[in-house]
């Protein structure tokens with residue numbers, strides 16, 4: 001077939017290094033950018049097949065998120081803007097690892113197994129982050145799409161969540177919004193302005209926010225968006241990419257793991273600051289307290305703020321909708337306790353990785369999900385959205401209920417439900433703080449984090465560690481869990497777990513306890529037990 005000849009010819013321009021083996025991990029392929037050209041071409045092929053199979057537009061994002069600038073990566077986006085379904089992650093790995101002469105066989109194998117009609121049209125949206133390697137790598141993706149006769153739209157530089165949003169808009173015929181970057185800015189900014197316009201006496205201080213753009217795509221995009229916000233938010237942007245290196249000593253991952261302010265951000269006491277990661281799908285907040293102490297507000301604090309706000313609005317609106325918060329094992333024990341015991345919301349724990357949280361959140365009327373590292377969003381079921389909309393439009397409803405319903409409706413519009421989105425989350429947090437008249441310190445004081453420590457351990461083969469119970473317990477190697485249990489018993493309010501990383505060749509250790517010294521000691525002792 002002519003189509004396959006084209007694939008053969010073009011793949012020769014994107015040859016696979018012999019013997020190189022890569023794995024579609026938690027968030028796609030990720031490694032040094034020099035090893036990825038053939039993977040990109042092949043993901044262009046696979047996205048085209050996925051598009052034919054689903055008869056919908058598929059997304060391909062070229063990014064390595066918070067990883068160093070020299071790395072790159074690629075993730076596939078399914079029709080509703082969600083991460084690609086796990087069965088196709090397996091195909092992605094097979095296709096990426098097929099040696100040059102096996103590529104057509106591997107491709108035909110997918111076509112056969114999925115009974116794909118090659119006559120079906122295909123459409124693929126492509127986006128990329130600001131890494132120097134992203135230009136040529138996204139071109140390789142496009143080459144792959146075209147080699148199989150697919151149509152493409154190249155969005156160029158966009159954040160990961162913007163690309164997810166475009167795919168969802170396209171496949172819902174505009175019901176979710178317009179599939180353009182401007183359409184995204186308009187939808188989010190209008191919702192933000194609607195939410196904040198009736199907040200009395202917002203001072204300039206309350207509108208001011210320091211943003212660390214991690215020297216990445218988020219910095220560029222939040223700048224573009226600023227004019228749409230009509231001064232309702234006054235951003236001071238640091239690490240905007242004009243001089244610093246991507247993710248280097250800055251960005252959400254650095255701030256969360258190091259528990260310190262990023263380089264280059266000049267913050268004065270009490271000022272609200274936030275950091276995005278390299279592709280702007282994560283956000284964390286922080287401020288400098290009295291005596292210059294650094295205070296971090298991570299994904300758990302964000303989930304608490306948002307779920308508290310939503311629960312209050314539901315009560316005011318008199319809407320009987322079930323709200324749940326989805327976390328991972330990394331969620332600080334204090335946050336879980338506060339949500340369950342004080343807030344009385346349902347809390348679920350899933351394995352690490354956005355797709356797991358997203359999936360669990362879909363089971364509720366309203367599912368708020370956040371990883372402690374700042375990746376998260378809120379999902380509303382279709383039925384919940386309808387109820388909210390109906391009440392917001394019901395002129396017979398009393399004023400208080402209607403006001404709450406209108407706030408809920410604008411909140412729905414402000415949220416990017418396809419995936420965690422630093423810009424959308426930032427606007428939501430800013431709106432919630434404004435509406436509730438809260439300072440960052442008051443938000444921080446909702447509960448006090450238990451001191452905690454994360455460590456990485458290099459082992460010969462991390463796959464010998466097998467976990468259960470949403471990664472909170474190990475089942476192998478034999479004896480490890482018992483060892484952890486007995487170490488944990490030595491400390492107060494203590495908890496610890498280990499899990500193999502899905503993105504690096506290491507085992508991760510997490511420990512929390514009543515004091516920082518205890519958390520540090522426990523993490524250290526557990527890491528010794530892992531060897």
Ligand code: 16G
Pocket residue numbers: 026027065352353354355371373375500501502503504508
């Ligand atoms: C990826 C995941 C992130 C997760 C992290 C864990 C997505 C989009 N990203 O970055 O959610 O927290 O991996 O990494 O799913 P680890 O397995 O190395 O700890």
Ligand code: ZN
Pocket residue numbers: 065066277278279280281282
């Ligand atoms: Zn990211």
